[in-house]
Amino acid sequence: MNKIPMTTPLVEMDGDEMTRILWKKIKDTLILPYVDLKTEYYDLGLPHRDETNDQVTIDAAEATRKYGVAVKCATITPNQQRMEEYNLHEMWKSPNGTIRAMLDGTVFRTPIVIDAISPAVRSWKAPITIARHAYGDVYKNVEIRTDEGGTCELVFTGDSGNVIRKTVQKLEGPGIFQGIHNKDASIRSYAHAVFSYALDTKQDVWFGAKDTISKTYDGAFREIMAEVFEEYKERFEKAGISYFYTLIDDAVARVMRSEGGFIWACKNYDGDVMSDMVATAFGSLAMMTSVLVSPDGIYEYEASHGTVTRHYYRYLKGEQTSTNPMATIFAWTGALKKRGELDQIPELTAFGSKLEQACLNVLEQGIMTKDLVLLADPAKVKREVLTDDFLEAIREEFEKN
Ligand code: NAP
Ligand code: MG
Numbered sequence: 001m002n003k004i005p006m007t008t009p010l011v012e013m014d015g016d017e018m019t020r021i022l023w024k025k026i027k028d029t030l031i032l033p034y035v036d037l038k039t040e041y042y043d044l045g046l047p048h049r050d051e052t053n054d055q056v057t058i059d060a061a062e063a064t065r066k067y068g069v070a071v072k073c074a075t076i077t078p079n080q081q082r083m084e085e086y087n088l089h090e091m092w093k094s095p096n097g098t099i100r101a102m103l104d105g106t107v108f109r110t111p112i113v114i115d116a117i118s119p120a121v122r123s124w125k126a127p128i129t130i131a132r133h134a135y136g137d138v139y140k141n142v143e144i145r146t147d148e149g150g151t152c153e154l155v156f157t158g159d160s161g162n163v164i165r166k167t168v169q170k171l172e173g174p175g176i177f178q179g180i181h182n183k184d185a186s187i188r189s190y191a192h193a194v195f196s197y198a199l200d201t202k203q204d205v206w207f208g209a210k211d212t213i214s215k216t217y218d219g220a221f222r223e224i225m226a227e228v229f230e231e232y233k234e235r236f237e238k239a240g241i242s243y244f245y246t247l248i249d250d251a252v253a254r255v256m257r258s259e260g261g262f263i264w265a266c267k268n269y270d271g272d273v274m275s276d277m278v279a280t281a282f283g284s285l286a287m288m289t290s291v292l293v294s295p296d297g298i299y300e301y302e303a304s305h306g307t308v309t310r311h312y313y314r315y316l317k318g319e320q321t322s323t324n325p326m327a328t329i330f331a332w333t334g335a336l337k338k339r340g341e342l343d344q345i346p347e348l349t350a351f352g353s354k355l356e357q358a359c360l361n362v363l364e365q366g367i368m369t370k371d372l373v374l375l376a377d378p379a380k381v382k383r384e385v386l387t388d389d390f391l392e393a394i395r396e397e398f399e400k401n
Pocket of ligand 2: 273276
C-alpha cells in the first residue's frame with residue numbers, strides 16, 4: 001500500500017510518563033503504517049528538558065512558529081516532589097505556559113461527544129468549545145492583606161509623566177486588596193484568534209463579561225471584541241455564523257439551556273472555571289481535545305489531560321493499563337488534518353477524518369477503556385479493554401473502511 005505523502009514537517013513534541021508510552025503506541029499502530037510521516041522531533045520529556053536547561057521547549061516553540069503546525073504530548077510541570085523524583089537542576093516552568101507565551105496563543109478546548117455518554121446537561125447535543133483568554137486578570141495580580149485600617153489607592157504613572165490616582169477604599173480595620181491588569185494588545189489578539197477559529201470551524205461565538213458592574217475593565221473587553229469583530233463581520237455573514245455579547249451570568253444561563261455547538265469565549269477566570277464545568281458535564285478529561293491558536297494562524301494540538309501518572313507507575317511495574325488514548329489520537333489527527341489543509345494534501349486531511357471516525361465507531365460499538373465504562377450507559381458497553389486492545393480495535397475498524 002502506498003503511504004500518504006507529506007511535504008512540510010509537523011513539529012512533534014514528545015512528553016512524559018503514560019502519555020509518552022501512548023504517544024509511541026499511537027504512532028506505531030495508527031499513523032506510521034499509513035502516512036509517510038515527516039516530523040521535526042523535539043523531546044519535551046522532563047529529563048531532556050532538564051539536560052537542555054529547557055532550551056528544547058524554546059526550540060520547539062520556535063519550530064512551531066516556522067512550520068505553523070505542532071502536535072504535543074502531555075508533559076510534567078515540575079513541583080518539589082518532581083525535583084526529587086527526577087533529580088532536576090531547576091524547577092522548570094510549565095512547557096505549555098512557555099509555548100503559549102511565545103506563540104501569544106488562545107487555547108480552544110472541545111469535548112469529543114459519543115452517544116453512549118450523555119452529557120449531564122440534557123439539552124446539550126453538540127460540543128461546546130471554551131476559548132479562554134489566557135493573559136492577566138487575577139492570574140497576574142498584586143495583593144495586599146493588612147491587619148490595620150488605612151487607605152488603599154490605585155496610582156498610574158504614565159510614560160508621559162501623567163498621573164491618575166483613585167482611592168480604592170478607606171478601611172476602618174483589617175482587610176484585603178487586589179490589583180489586576182490586562183493589555184489592549186492581548187485582548188485584541190485574543191479576539192482575532194477567537195474569530196478566526198470560529199470561521200475555521202463554522203461556529204457561532206458567544207462572549208460574556210460583567211460590563212454593567214466593571215464598566216471600564218470588562219467594558220474594555222466588550223469594546224475591543226466588538227471593534228475587532230467589525231473586521232470579521234462580512235466573513236461571518238457569508239459563513240452563516242454570528243457573534244453575540246451578553247452579560248456573563250446571562251451567558252451561563254443560556255449555555256445551560258442551549259443545544260451546544262458554539263464557541264464560548266471566556267475571560268481568563270471564567271474560562272478556568274467554566275472549562276472544568278463543561279469538561280465534567282460532557283464526561284471525561286480523556287475525551288477533551290485542545291488546540292492553541294495564535295492570532296497569526298499557528299496551531300498546536302494536544303490532549304487536555306496530564307501525563308496520567310498513576311497509570312504510568314502501574315506500567316513501570318509491568319502491569320497493563322486501560323488508559324484512554326482518544327484525546328492524544330485526536331491531537332495527532334487534528335494536526336495532520338491541518339497540515340493537509342495548509343499543504344493542499346487532501347488525502348492527509350481525509351486520513352485524519354477517517355481515523356477519527358474509526359475511533360468513534362469503536363466507542364459506538366461499546367468497546368471502551370475503563371474510564372469510559374464507568375461513565376457510559378451500561379446498556380451500551382460491550383467490552384472493557386486495555387489500551388493495546390483498544391488501539392488494535394481502532395486499527396481494525398480503520399482497515400475495514
Ligand atoms: P492527569 O494526568 O490528567 O490525571 C488525573 C487522573 O485522571 C488520572 O490519574 C486518571 O484517573 C484520570 N485520567 C486522565 N487522563 C486519562 C486518560 N487518558 N485515560 C484514563 N484516565 C485518565 O492529571 P494529574 O494527575 O493532575 O497530573 C499528572 C501530571 O501531568 C503532572 O505532572 C502535571 O504537571 C501534568 N499535566 C500536564 C498537562 C499538559 O501537559 N497538558 C496538563 C495537566 C497536567 P485514575 O488514576 O483514577 O484512573
Ligand atoms: Mg480550572
